Amino acid sequence: MARGPGKGERAGDAPEDACARLQAWPWTCNGCQHRRYGCGKALRCEYSAARAQTLADGLLSGARRGVNAKEYDFERAMATIRSDVARGLSPAQIACGRADRFKVHPTTIYRWIAAGYAGMSDAELRRKVGYKPRREPSAAKPTSHGPERSYKAFSALPEEGRARAAEMDTVIGLSKDSQCILTLYSRPCKVQVCLLLPEKTSSAVAAALDMLERAIGKPLFQRLFGLVLTDNGCEFSDTEALERSAFHGTARTKVYCCDVRASQQKGGCERNHVELRKLLPKGRGISFDDLDGRDLAVVMSQLNSEPRPSLMGLSPTAMLEAADPEAAAALMDALGIEEVPYGRLDLTIGAVDRDREERGLPPLA
Template sequence: MSRPKPSGRSYGRLTRHERNTVERMLDRNRSAREIAAELGRSPSTVTREVAAHRYVTAPRSRYGEPAPADLSGACPRLSAWPRCCNGCSHRRGYGCSRRPRVFYSARRAQEAADAELSASRSGIDETEEGAAAKLAAIRDGLARGLSPQQIAATTPGLSASTVYRWVDAGYDGMTNMELRRKVGYRPRSRRAPKRATSHSARRSHASFLALGEDACAAAWEMDTVEGSRGDSARLLTLLHRPSRFQLALPLPDGTCASVLAALSSLRGVLGEDGARRAFGAVLTDNGSEFAD
């Protein structure tokens, strides 16, 4: 039983499932009307689909190319329905000396249709006069130093994103060098990943836990806080876990020597005994600034 033709179809493109059905029924030597009835489409849609998306398998030098429009002198199956070698008793060319050999594949047809749709969405969707007027407005605005937003605000039917896209595509010979802000953007810096710093066994987390529950609970957490990008200065922070009291010591940079100098100044204020009593255990990460 044939399926009724669906109503309210939003677009005429065949789906991948429908193309699979076309290929399967071609392999069974079904007519265009039978395939159309199965899909709920018109026979002309089926014949156009097969004719448009056939590809050559032989000769080998033309493998994968679309089938040529003029197939005079070729196998009669290629000039009239089914317009391809699908369903032929000599399928895949076994025992067949005719050239070219042409097949319909649902996968290849879907890829070709997707490429056609993508290409149709690119370029300028304007009349020649309208495109020329908008390109002239963009060219004039850029020459006067206007931003894409300002050009769009003074040109009806033109958006800032369209200005950026047309300039980036190089329409009318324009280049991104004419976009003053875009030229002024600094390239993003890519920092090299930090290498893991090796520490002695007595600096391991297992050694910290071995100090006992009371010592761990009363420990300080030490870390460095970076400032703005490109500024080497930072803060050395010491957080007391039980009281949430925090010290912040300025550092000129993130080197191990700077951390040692800051801790030495703190030891100079508290004294050696005071520093030992106050900072019984200090927990840090494996950053290179804490290697010593």
């Protein structure tokens, strides 16, 4: 109910024949002995604290509803957000990359998208619609490595050594493809290296590591990939060949393996494959047999130019250049990686197809 006159004020609104309690403070029937029984007055007024609090809360909520911005500025911001989401960028990256144009928290962008502003919906966010039921567990397969290369042995290493380790895995295309992609993920800088393998075998992996070692030199290879954590795939079974240097057969790295069906132990690599799949998505009929080195250079340039919230808004290439300029220059020159400015970032297959079109090649999808 509306507030009555204060103590000492005149009623004004109460009719002359109203109860005397309504013509003086506190202007309500609260406290009257006839409140519930025996009251024959036509006009009654009761105060409810719970009802008054509900009305007050509704008033405050209504005052804060909507967006605190001018209509034109908000429409322009939403157009920018929609354009960036279409390029595969996450709300966190948009909030960081567009901070000079509008200051907004990533959760606010998520809320705007969920509310349907600018015709958007959660279906445009890959992570919200990309989940699927897990497969039923199968019997564990025996591993080819001994306890000296187990995850337990890796966990026993000093924390500094584990923090600078690289994570290695492979990504496949269609089931009929011969070629696949070998990925090397640097934990400290989040740099993702992608190497094309002619086949998914241990000898092909060893040859790819040999090529990379010759391109950047053994000292830099050991600084970046001197400690590697991988899974129990057949392509990593010959650990001695993977560890053997291309120069005089000496050791270049130390390989450790995760436990069986425990890919979360190299979660950084697995999470970065989500970004890789934005550029080479599943279910689009993309054959990895059509890929070449230039395609992977485009993929790595886009992936490693993403601003990462975990790196305080820096990209992996910028982080590597700040930490080790010599290694960054050698790695980027050897693999054709370029720093892509935010305005040209495109985390979709369109980035690869445009480059292929310039080279006179058909699109992948």
